[in-house]
Amino acid sequence: MSDANPAGSAASADATQSDDAEPGGTKPATAVDLQLNNCCAHTEDVQQLHDLIAQGADLTSTNGDPWYHTPLHQACYHNRPLMVAALLELGAYESSAHLPSHPLWCSPTGRPIELAEGCGHTEVVRLLKQYARGSAESTSDAAAAATSSSSLSTVSEIVGLASLYMPNYLKDEPAYLEWCHSKADNGEFLRYEQGGQAAGKLLLAGPKIEWYCKNAIGERTKYGWGQTPRFYQAGYPMETEPLVMALAHRIKDEFGETVNHAILKWYADGVEQYSFPHQDKAEGVAGATADKCDMAGDASFYVFTFIPAGVDPRVFTLQKGNGVWHPNEQQKQLHKQDIVWEKALASGSLLQVSPQDNRAYFHALHKSKGGGQRWSLIFRVIKTFIPIDPTIATEVNDRNLYRFVSKAQVAAGQGVRPPWKELEQRIRKQPSFTTAPERRAAKEQANVAKKARH
Numbered sequence: 001m002s003d004a005n006p007a008g009s010a011a012s013a014d015a016t017q018s019d020d021a022e023p024g025g026t027k028p029a030t031a032v033d034l035q036l037n038n039c040c041a042h043t044e045d046v047q048q049l050h051d052l053i054a055q056g057a058d059l060t061s062t063n064g065d066p067w068y069h070t071p072l073h074q075a076c077y078h079n080r081p082l083m084v085a086a087l088l089e090l091g092a093y094e095s096s097a098h099l100p101s102h103p104l105w106c107s108p109t110g111r112p113i114e115l116a117e118g119c120g121h122t123e124v125v126r127l128l129k130q131y132a133r134g135s136a137e138s139t140s141d142a143a144a145a146a147t148s149s150s151s152l153s154t155v156s157e158i159v160g161l162a163s164l165y166m167p168n169y170l171k172d173e174p175a176y177l178e179w180c181h182s183k184a185d186n187g188e189f190l191r192y193e194q195g196g197q198a199a200g201k202l203l204l205a206g207p208k209i210e211w212y213c214k215n216a217i218g219e220r221t222k223y224g225w226g227q228t229p230r231f232y233q234a235g236y237p238m239e240t241e242p243l244v245m246a247l248a249h250r251i252k253d254e255f256g257e258t259v260n261h262a263i264l265k266w267y268a269d270g271v272e273q274y275s276f277p278h279q280d281k282a283e284g285v286a287g288a289t290a291d292k293c294d295m296a297g298d299a300s301f302y303v304f305t306f307i308p309a310g311v312d313p314r315v316f317t318l319q320k321g322n323g324v325w326h327p328n329e330q331q332k333q334l335h336k337q338d339i340v341w342e343k344a345l346a347s348g349s350l351l352q353v354s355p356q357d358n359r360a361y362f363h364a365l366h367k368s369k370g371g372g373q374r375w376s377l378i379f380r381v382i383k384t385f386i387p388i389d390p391t392i393a394t395e396v397n398d399r400n401l402y403r404f405v406s407k408a409q410v411a412a413g414q415g416v417r418p419p420w421k422e423l424e425q426r427i428r429k430q431p432s433f434t435t436a437p438e439r440r441a442a443k444e445q446a447n448v449a450k451k452a453r454h
Contacts, residue, residue: 033061041074044082049090059092062101068110072096076112076128077104079121081156088131097128123156123164126254133253159341160318160361162354163300170304173348177306179243180264180375183209187415189266190402193228193427195439202423203227205274206265207404210235211244213260219385221261223294225281228439230432232386233393238262244377247304251379255352257299259379268406270314270371277322277334277364280380284359299381300352305345311372313344317364318357325366334366347374373406392432401426 036057039048049071053059062068072092075083087093101110106118116124156164170176183189188209191202212221212235222232238244238260248259267273281288283297295301307313318341323334340361345351353363365376396402401423405415418426427433434442 030056032057034063036071037061037063037069037074040071040080040083040087041069041078044080046082046086049083049086053090059087059090060095060099066102068099068101070096070099070101072112073099073101073110073115076116076121076124077119079116079119079124081121081123081127081158084124084127088127093128093131097132122162122255123158130254159343159351160354160357163318163357164350164352164354165343165345166350166352167346168348169350170348173306176243176304176377177308177347177375180266180306181308183264184266184268184406184409185414187399187403187405189264189404190234190397190399191404192231192234192402193396195226195228195436202402202427204272204404205276207268207273208266209264211238211241211262212236213238214388215385218388220388221294221382222384222386223261223263223380223382224292224384228434230392230434231396233389234396236397247302247377248379251302255300255302257381259302259381261380261382263378265376265378266373266404266406267314267365267371267376268373268404268408270368272407274367275363275365277317277319277324277362277366279362280353280358282355282358284355286359294382294384296381296383298355300354301358301381302379303345303351303353304377304379305347305349305351306375306377307347308373311374313346314365314368314371314374315342316345316351317342317366318353318361319364320361322362322364324364373408395430395432398430401430 032052032055036049036052036059039045039052059072060070062070063074067073069077070092072084072087073096074080075087097112099111101115103110104115104118107114113125113128116128156166159165189207190209191204191207194201194203210223214220214237220235220237224232227234238248244262248262251257251259265273265275267275279285279288280295280301281292282295282299283293285293285297303316305313317339319334320338320340321332321334323332323338325334327333357363403415405417409415410417
C-alpha cells in the first residue's frame with residue numbers, strides 16, 4: 001500500500017484533515033439519496049447516476065450509521081472506476097474526498113483515496129490522484145499542459161483479472177503517430193537475430209527499436225525474448241528519445257511504476273508481422289527460467305498503440321493457451337472459448353497488462369490477412385542489467401545491415417530486401433557473430449565454470 005491520502009495532499013488543505021476527524025457527510029434524507037448510494041456501490045451505470053442527480057440526489061449524502069459512505073466512498077471501496085470518473089466530473093472530489101468514514105481493515109480513516117489504495121484498486125487510485133494533481137495546479141500553465149495530455153476521458157475498461165484498457169489515453173497521439181512514421185521512413189527499425197539458428201536468421205515478424213536505462217554502475221537493462229545474446233546490446237539510451245521519456249515519466253506519475261525499458265514494434269503487414277501467443281518472461285511465469293526471466297514479477301507492462309487514419313486496427317487478444325486461428329502441424333488450434341478478451345486497440349490507447357494476467361494468460365496479435373500497419377510502444381520494468389559492450393552495440397545497431405524494409409516500401413521503391421545468402425555472408429563477417437553450436441559450447445563452458453565456483 002502506498003502512503004495514505006496522496007491525492008488529498010496534492011489537491012487542497014480540505015482533503016488533509018486529521019485522521020481522528022469524525023465521519024462527515026449528511027445522512028440520506030430521501031429515497032433518491034439511498035438509490036444514488038446503492039447505484040455507486042453496486043453498478044457502473046453512469047446514466048442512472050446522472051438521472052438521480054437530476055432528481056435531486058445529494059452527492060454528500062451517505063448510507064448512514066455506522067459507515068457514513070458518500071457515493072464517492074462507495075465507488076472507491078467497490079472498485080467502480082467508471083463511476084468514480086463520472087463523480088469527479090460532477091464535483092464529488094471537492095465535496096467528499098476529504099471526508100472520513102467508518103474505519104475499515106483497509107483504511108484507518110475511511111477516506112476515499114485510502115479505501116481504494118487499501119483494497120488495491122489501482123485504476124480508481126490513478127483517477128483520484130490525476131484529478132487531485134489537476135486541481136492543485138489548475139491555476140498554472142503546467143496544469144493546462146497536463147490537462148491537454150491527460151484527462152478523465154481516459155476512463156478504462158477492466159480487462160481479464162486486473163488489467164486496464166484506456167482507449168483515449170493520449171491527447172497528443174498525432175505527434176506520436178508522426179514520430180512512428182518518421183522512424184519507419186528513416187530506416188530505424190531493425191530485424192533482430194533469432195537465437196537457436198545456425199546462421200543467425202533475422203526475425204521478420206517483429207521489427208523493432210529498443211531503448212534502455214542504466215543502473216548506478218552504468219549497466220543497461222537486458223530483456224531477452226529469444227534473440228541471440230549479442231543482440232542484448234541492441235538499442236539506445238532512453239534519455240535520447242524525449243517522447244519515450246515523457247511516457248515513462250507519466251507512467252511513474254499515474255501508475256507508480258518506474259519503467260526502464262521500451263520497445264517500439266512496427267507491424268507493417270497483417271500477415272508478415274504478428275505477435276505469436278506468448279507470456280512475457282517474468283518471475284512467476286511458467287517456463288521463465290532464471291536465464292530468461294528479466295521482467296520484475298510484480299510489475300505490469302504498458303502497451304501504447306498508434307494507427308494511421310483510415311486503417312482498420314488489428315485485434316489484440318488475451319487468451320488461454322498459445323493456440324492460433326490457422327495452425328500448422330506444430331501449432332495448436334485456438335477456439336472461441338479460449339478468448340479471455342479481444343479488442344481492436346484504438347490509436348492513442350493504453351493497455352496496462354497486469355502481472356496477474358501475464359502469469360495466467362497468453363497475449364497475441366494474430367496474423368490478419370489484409371490487416372493494415374500499426375505500431376506498439378511497450379514499456380517494461382526490467383530487473384536484469386548487463387555491462388554495455390560498445391563494439392558489439394555498434395555492430396548490432398548497424399542499420400545498413402539489419403534495417404527492416406516493409407513490403408509497401410519495396411513496392412514504392414523506397415528500399416530493397418537483400419537476398420538472404422548475401423545478407424548471411426555480410427552478417428558472418430561481423431566479429432561478434434557466432435553460430436548456434438558455438439553459442440551452445442560457450443554456454444556449456446559458462447555453466448561448468450559456474451559450478452566450479454560453487
